[in-house]
Amino acid sequence: MGHHYDLEDDYEEALSPLRQCNNISSNLIDDLLLVLYKLHRQKRFSEPMPTIGMYIALASLCCLLAMVADIIHGMKYRKSWYPCKYFTLNAVSLTVIAVAVKLPMDLTNPMPGDIDQQTKLGSVAFMCIMMTFLLPSLATMNRKDLVTNIIALGLLVITLVVNICIQINTGLVSYSEDMRIKEDNMGGHKIKSMAIYSYANRITAITYVAMLLMLMMIYICSALMILKSKQDLESKYQAAHERALLVQQQAGQLTVENLKQRVINYGIMAGTGSPQLMTVCSATSSASAVICVSIYWLHYTKTVNYLGNESKHIAYDSDYKWSILVIYYIQYIGITLGAAVMLSRFLTPLTNMSSTEGIWKLIKFYEVESCWTHTLSDWKHNRLYSSSSPNFKIVFYKLQILGLTLLTLSQKAIVITCKAIRIIPVLISMFFLCYYACLFLLLELFGIQMPRQSEPTRNIHQYVLQLQDDMELPDEALYFIIKSVERSIQNAEKQQPSKLMKLLVNFRDFEGVKKFDSLLVQPSPGLDYPNCWSLPVVTLATIAVSLHKIQPNTLKNFLNEVTEGLVYVKLVEESLNNKDELVSVQKAAERLWLEVEVYNKWLGNYLQDPDFRVKTAIQIVEWFNEKATNMVTEVGSIGICACSMRRITETILLSYHTNIDELSQEELFTELSSMIADILAACLTNLPQVIVTKCHESAIEKREESVYAAATLLGKTSEIINTLKDRVPESLINNPGELPFIDKWRDHLTAPAP
Numbered sequence: 001m002g003h004h005y006d007l008e009d010d011y012e013e014a015l016s017p018l019r020q021c022n023n024i025s026s027n028l029i030d031d032l033l034l035v036l037y038k039l040h041r042q043k044r045f046s047e048p049m050p051t052i053g054m055y056i057a058l059a060s061l062c063c064l065l066a067m068v069a070d071i072i073h074g075m076k077y078r079k080s081w082y083p084c085k086y087f088t089l090n091a092v093s094l095t096v097i098a099v100a101v102k103l104p105m106d107l108t109n110p111m112p113g114d115i116d117q118q119t120k121l122g123s124v125a126f127m128c129i130m131m132t133f134l135l136p137s138l139a140t141m142n143r144k145d146l147v148t149n150i151i152a153l154g155l156l157v158i159t160l161v162v163n164i165c166i167q168i169n170t171g172l173v174s175y176s177e178d179m180r181i182k183e184d185n186m187g188g189h190k191i192k193s194m195a196i197y198s199y200a201n202r203i204t205a206i207t208y209v210a211m212l213l214m215l216m217m218i219y220i221c222s223a224l225m226i227l228k229s230k231q232d233l234e235s236k237y238q239a240a241h242e243r244a245l246l247v248q249q250q251a252g253q254l255t256v257e258n259l260k261q262r263v264i265n266y267g268i269m270a271g272t273g274s275p276q277l278m279t280v281c282s283a284t285s286s287a288s289a290v291i292c293v294s295i296y297w298l299h300y301t302k303t304v305n306y307l308g309n310e311s312k313h314i315a316y317d318s319d320y321k322w323s324i325l326v327i328y329y330i331q332y333i334g335i336t337l338g339a340a341v342m343l344s345r346f347l348t349p350l351t352n353m354s355s356t357e358g359i360w361k362l363i364k365f366y367e368v369e370s371c372w373t374h375t376l377s378d379w380k381h382n383r384l385y386s387s388s389s390p391n392f393k394i395v396f397y398k399l400q401i402l403g404l405t406l407l408t409l410s411q412k413a414i415v416i417t418c419k420a421i422r423i424i425p426v427l428i429s430m431f432f433l434c435y436y437a438c439l440f441l442l443l444e445l446f447g448i449q450m451p452r453q454s455e456p457t458r459n460i461h462q463y464v465l466q467l468q469d470d471m472e473l474p475d476e477a478l479y480f481i482i483k484s485v486e487r488s489i490q491n492a493e494k495q496q497p498s499k500l501m502k503l504l505v506n507f508r509d510f511e512g513v514k515k516f517d518s519l520l521v522q523p524s525p526g527l528d529y530p531n532c533w534s535l536p537v538v539t540l541a542t543i544a545v546s547l548h549k550i551q552p553n554t555l556k557n558f559l560n561e562v563t564e565g566l567v568y569v570k571l572v573e574e575s576l577n578n579k580d581e582l583v584s585v586q587k588a589a590e591r592l593w594l595e596v597e598v599y600n601k602w603l604g605n606y607l608q609d610p611d612f613r614v615k616t617a618i619q620i621v622e623w624f625n626e627k628a629t630n631m632v633t634e635v636g637s638i639g640i641c642a643c644s645m646r647r648i649t650e651t652i653l654l655s656y657h658t659n660i661d662e663l664s665q666e667e668l669f670t671e672l673s674s675m676i677a678d679i680l681a682a683c684l685t686n687l688p689q690v691i692v693t694k695c696h697e698s699a700i701e702k703r704e705e706s707v708y709a710a711a712t713l714l715g716k717t718s719e720i721i722n723t724l725k726d727r728v729p730e731s732l733i734n735n736p737g738e739l740p741f742i743d744k745w746r747d748h749l750t751a752p753a754p
Contacts, residue, residue, distance in 0.1 A: 049109075052102075053323025057330055059099035063087065063130060064334040070133075071341060078480040082341050083276040084137035089149045093134070098156055101127045103327070105163050109319055110172065116318045117201055118302065119328040120173065124164065124208040125299045126331040129338035131157075131215045132292040135285055138219070139226050139275030140701045150223050157216045161209050173205045204302065211291055221372070221414045222284045226275065228374040233273050234700055236465045240269050241696060243462055254688035255725060256718045260489060263711045265463045266695035267485035268478060270703035273465035280345055287418035289346030296339030303332070346422075368412045376411060380404040485711050492715025500568070501719065503561035504677050506670075509727065512678025513742065514749040516540065518651040529640050531742045532582050533569045533683040535589035537562065537676050539644045542596050543652075544672040546607040546620055549665040558673065559597060565680045566593060568717065572683050575690045576740035588637035602645075603631065603638055617668040618656065625649035679742070685724050686740050687717050 066087035074082035087093065103111075103123045111120050131153075138146060167173045244265050248258070271277070279285055318324060380401060460478060516536050541562045545555060573586050595601050600608055605627060612620060628645035631638055656663050691714050697706035714721075728739070731748045738744035 049319035050321045050323040053320040053327060056099060056102050057323060057326040059096045060126065060327060060330045060334065062096050063093075063100055063126075064330060064337070066093070067130075067133060067334060067337055067341070071337065077484050080344050080347075081136075081277065081280045082344065083274070083280075084134060084140070087134065088137035088140060089134045089153065090145075091152070094149070094152050094156060097127070097130060100130075100331075101160060103320075104160060104167070107163060107166055107170075107172070111318045113318060113324075115328055116320075116324055117173065119324050119331070121201065121204055121208065121302070122299060122328060122331050122335065124160070124205070124212070125295050125335055127157075127160065128208065128211050128215060128295045129292055129335050129342075131212075131219070132288045132342055133338050135219065135222060135288055136276040136279045138223055139230070139279045142701075143227060146223050146226070150219060153219065154216060157212055161212055164205055164209050168202055168205050173201050200302075204298065207298065208295070211295055214291060215288055217414055218284045218288050218418065221411055221418075222279060222282065224375045224411065225282060225284070225372050226279060228371040229278055230275055230700055232371065233275065233278060233465060237269060237273050237700070237703075240463050240465060244269075248692075253725070254692065256714070256721055259688055259691055259714050259721075260486075262692065263489070263695055263707060263714055264482055264485050265460070266703075267707045267711070268460060268463040268481055269465055270697075270707045271481040271484075272463075272478075273700070274704055275700055283415060283418040283422050286346045287421040289342040290421050290424055292342040293339050293346070296335055296342075299332075299335055346424075368415050372415050373408050373411055376404055376408045380408075485707070488708050488711040489715040492712040493718055495716050496719055497564050497568070497716060499557075499561045499564040500680070502557075503565060503673070504681055504720070504723070506674045506677035507681045508674055508678055510678050510682050510729070510745070510749060512675030513682045513745050515655065516651065516675050516679065517647050517746065518654055519750060520654060521647050521650045523643075523647075529585055529643050530581055531644075531746075532573060532577060532585045532589065533679065533742050534566055534573060534593075535585055535641070535644050536648065536742070537566065537569065537679055538589045538593045538596065539641070539648050540672045540676050540679075542592070542602050542607070542645070543621065543624060543649070544669050544676075545596060545600070546602075546612060546624075547617065547665040547669050548608065548612050550669050562676065563593075563597060565676075568687070569680065569683050571713065572686045572690055572740065575693045576686055584637075585640055588640040591637050592641045603627070603641060617663050617665040618653070620665075621649050621652050621668075625653065681724060681727070682742070682745050684717070684720055685728050687713070687721055689736075689739070 069086040070082055070084055073085050074080065101123045103120045104127075111117055138149075141149065164173070244262070247265075248254075248262060254262075320327075460482070464478065517531065541558070544550075544558060547555075570586075570590075573582070577586070592602070595603070596607070600606065602624075612623075615623065624645055628642040628649065631642035632646055633639065634642060652668075691710045694706050694710035694713065697703045729748055731751070732739055732745065735744075735748075738748070
């Protein structure tokens with residue numbers, strides 16, 4: 001309050017000369033004092049606005065960087081249609097987008113400067129560009145997420161549209177009246193040009209509103225199509241998968257070469273059956289791309305007109321001050337990049353047409369395929385509302401039929417409109433094709449041979465998935481898919497697990513699988529946990545790490561080797577050992593190894609205890625056995641790890657009971673390393689099956705990612721697979737279903753020879 005009175009005194013002092021004038025009423029001076037005070041308060045309230053502007057710029061930058069990440073990802077995998085991987089429609093992205101488009105949401109802040117107006121309208125254009133960019137990400141969602149995100153986006157778009165309409169009515173999307181008064185003394189020509197510019201801003205805002213509403217209808221229309229089309233793609237994928245299984249059965253053993261061909265086959269199935277590619281090739285996506293490019297052209301034209309205007313008005317004069325420039329340039333870059341991506345996307349549909357019939361079908365835009373209306377048709381024949389009253393049931397069902405019929409007609413109208421718009425990119429694409437064909441013929445006439453890409457063999461085409469039989473993917477597109485998968489394998493081949501390979505040097509024909517847990521050791525009363533691959537490895541490595549006479553560098557290298565081996569063991573267990581009784585054992589092993597590797601402890605006991613300095617190798621084993629025996633009754637992971645340690649230590653004591661005093665720590669370390677290498681080698685014989693499993697991902701949205709993960713795994717482990725391919729015992733080869741389980745291995749290896 002003190003500040004208020006000081007301010008009032010300052011204004012009173014400034015206006016005191018006016019009070020001395022007899023011809024000025026005191027009421028007018030009081031009103032002027034009140035106006036000055038309100039203006040001062042308004043100025044204070046607007047002080048944080050540049051900071052808010054930078055917050056808007058930061059949100060816009062996040063959207064821009066996500067778009068750039070998707071562009072880089074598309075270039076890396078030779079996907080000119082740029083799938084949405086990092087910038088997708090979800091709760092986080094919608095929140096960031098809502099912040100990025102705050103300027104058009106502001107109903108009260110005047111934006112009198114040229115750049116202010118450009119930035120406000122540019123934010124709406126940026127919103128349209130982002131909506132178009134995000135459209136393929138709808139195909140990555142399940143039904144529930146699709147409905148939720150469409151509703152959330154719809155609320156944001158409707159709010160934005162309503163706010164823009166209000167500002168069109170109030171004049172906030174044009175120069176304000178105070179600007180007109182300020183420029184009044186500069187001549188009528190200036191006022192006229194400002195009026196024209198103001199009118200152009202209103203027309204631009206109305207155009208953007210229409211584009212936003214059209215894009216929202218395209219989103220809803222695409223979502224209804226995606227639900228049905230993904231089912232069709234899934235059925236085609238399952239048929240191709242059956243063919244792939246039949247070919248694999250005929251091929252026999254899973255060698256590295258066989259696995260490479262299998263990964264390529266599934267790469268083609270995942271690439272051509274990508275739900276995002278399906279969405280990009282749809283009529284709605286092509287229409288949204290045309291809308292996007294049109295928006296860019298409109299925004300670019302206004303920007304050029306502004307920059308070329310010699311008699312510029314105030315660049316920025318809003319409360320956001322200098323931050324408006326940062327917002328403008330970031331969003332302008334985003335609009336430009338988005339338009340470039342859309343230009344590439346709307347040329348993509350022609351790459352899916354290698355026949356005259358395919359082009360003719362696009363030109364026949366009045367035909368609407370069943371996938372666009374199938375979901376609405378299903379809803380029409382299902383009762384969406386139940387009531388206890390028979391009369392109400394009839395009324396609601398008739399209303400349901402009427403409403404869904406109108407929606408179906410609207411859906412068809414939107415699809416036909418989009419297909420009509422789609423003719424534009426088709427004509428442009430055909431022009432470029434004719435241009436390149438003429439160029440090719442001209443070069444041929446002069447004897448210049450163009451490099452030709454090798455065509456995929458015809459048996460590859462049986463793995464191509466396509467929604468429409470008359471739109472076949474050309475060989476060039478298949479070539480890029482194959483090369484992308486092959487490149488992933490080749491790049492991974494340069495990243496062989498060298499540390500694990502050093503450990504596998506100690507491999508001795510799986511003897512350690514038979515020796516690590518003797519059948520002579522009796523289970524603890526009432527406790528009998530199944531073995532997984534990782535727990536024996538971790539338990540044996542724990543004993544090895546506690547041997548204090550081993551050189552520290554040797555132990556450090558040993559830890560790194562085991563850690564790298566456990567990475568691949570985990571892949572085998574997650575893919576092939578995912579039974580409930582084994583999952584708890586695997587989690588216990590993972591927690592125990594974290595404790596050993598990071599904290600150098602085993603179930604809370606320090607492995608570098610000073611007491612170990614005076615213990616022999618067997619005394620250390622006995623110490624572990626005693627501790628484990630006391631903890632086997634514990635519940636959870638402690639009991640699981642204790643049971644494993646008790647059995648393994650008793651096995652070691654039984655194995656060396658005759659020369660127990662002569663066993664050195666170096667000899668015990670060598671023996672433990674060999675057993676670990678044997679267990680890891682036996683586990684890693686399952687890598688071919690893991691790769692096959694990764695190729696066939698059940699979720700359609702994750703198939704491409706899973707295939708590339710399989711390609712990377714194949715490249716990294718090709719040397720290991722080649723080393724172990726002929727070492728599996730014959731009894732296990734005849735029982736491939738038992739290969740993923742260590743207890744089955746031990747049973748086969750300890751069974752008497754027939």
